[in-house]
Amino acid sequence: MEIDVSGYKKKNVKNSKKRKEFPIIFKGGVNDKLKMIMYRELKVMLKSGVTLEEAFTLLISQYKNKKLLSGLKRIKSELLKGKTLVYSMSQVKFFTPFEINSLSVGEQTKTLPKVLEELELFFEKKNKLKSQIKTVLTYPTFVISITFAVLVFMLRNVVPMFQKVFRQFNSDLPSLTRRIIYISDNFSYFLLCLVLVFVVICFFYFKFRDNASFRRISSGIILKLPFIGSMVKAIYLSRFCNALGLLLGANVSIVDSLSFIKEMIIFYPIESSIDGIKKEIIKGKSLTNSLKEYPFYDNRMISMIKISEEVNQLEDMFNYLASLYSEEVETKSKRIGVLIEPIIIIVIGGLVGVILIAMYLPMFDLSKILNSN
Known part of the structure; x- marks a missing residue:
C-alpha cells in the first residue's frame, strides 16, 4: 500500500517557515546519538506493549539532556490531551520534517515500531x-x-x-x-x-x-x-x-x-x-x-x-x-x-x-x- 503524505508535508513546510519568522520554543538541536538511542528505546517499549504515554514517561526519567527533556515533556503533555504522536512531535522544533513525515507514515500504516527501527538505523x-x-x-x-x-x-x-x-x-x-x-x-x-x-x-x-x-x-x-x-x-x-x-x-x-x-x-x-x-x-x-x-x-x-x-x-x-x-x-x-x-x-x-x-x-x-x- 502506498501512502500519500503530501497534505501533511504541505502543513509541515508551512510550520517550518514559521520557525524562521517567529521565536523557537526549543532552540538548538539534539545530537544524532541521542536521537538514535531514543528511537531504539521507544521501539523496544512499543513492541513490548507499553502505551505511548507510559513510554514517554519512562524516557523522561532516563535522560539528562535539557533540550531533549523539554521536548519529551512537551510530547507527553500533548499525548495526554489526546493528540497523535506525529502532532505531538511536530510541536517540538528539533524533530526534522523527515522524521515527522516518516512517523506519520508509521502511524497511518500501523507500522510505527518498524519506522522507529528504520529511524534508529538511519541516525x-x-x-x-x-x-x-x-x-x-x-x-x-x-x-x-x-x-x-x-x-x-x-x-x-x-x-x-x-x-x-x-x-x-x-x-x-x-x-x-x-x-x-x-x-x-x-x-x-x-x-x-x-x-x-x-x-x-x-x-x-x-x-x-x-x-x-x-x-x-x-x-x-x-x-x-x-x-x-x-x-x-x-x-x-x-x-x-x-x-x-x-x-x-x-x-x-x-x-x-x-x-x-x-x-x-x-x-x-x-x-x-x-x-x-x-x-x-x-x-x-x-x-x-x-x-x-x-x-x-x-x-x-x-x-x-x-x-x-x-x-x-x-x-x-x-x-x-x-x-x-x-x-x-x-x-x-x-x-x-x-x-x-x-x-x-x-x-x-x-x-x-x-x-x-x-x-x-x-x-x-x-x-x-x-x-x-
Missing part, C-alpha cells in the same frame, strides 16, 4: 559518518594548532634573540635571514592581516551562504578537492540512498520521498537536482533516466538503480547502496588520515627547518671569516 549510520569525519580531522587540527603555536614562539622569541646577536657583528646578513627577521619584526601586522582575512571570509560566508550561486560555486570547489571531494560526495550519496531506502520502506511514494530529502539533505548538488528529477518522474520517466541528467549521481549508482527498478526492489537497493557508500567513506577517511600525517610532518619540519637555517646561516658565514683570518 546510527549518520552518527557513524560524523565520527569518521571527526576522526580524520582531529589529528590534523591538533597538529596544525601546535605548529602555529611553535611558529609564533619562534618568530616572537627565538628570532629576536638571534637578531640581537647579529647586530653585534655589523655584517651583511643572507637574504633568507633578512626575510625571516622582517617577518618577525612585522609579525603583529601579518597576524592582524590573517585575522582580518578570516573575518572577511566568515562575513561573506554567513552573508551569502543561502545564495544559490555561492552554494553552487562553493560545493563545486569542495567536490574538486583531491581526496576530500570524493569523500564528501560519498557521504552525501550515502545519506541520499539511506533516506530513500527508509522512506520507500515506509511506503512513501518516490515523489514525496524526494521532497522530504530536499528538506533533509542540505547540499546544493542534491537540492538543486530534486525538483528536476521529480518533474521527470511525474512525466513518466524512470528514476534511472531522471538521475542520468545530473552528473553528481555516479554511473555505478545509476546502473544498480536501473536493475532494481526492473525487478521492483528499489528499497533493498537503496539500503545496499547506502551501506556501500558508508564503507567507501570509511575507507577514504582512513586513507586520507594515512596521507595527511606524513604531509603535515613534512610541512612542519620544513617551516621550522627554514627558520633555523635562516638563523644559523650568518653563524656559518662568520665562522668562515674567522677561519680565513
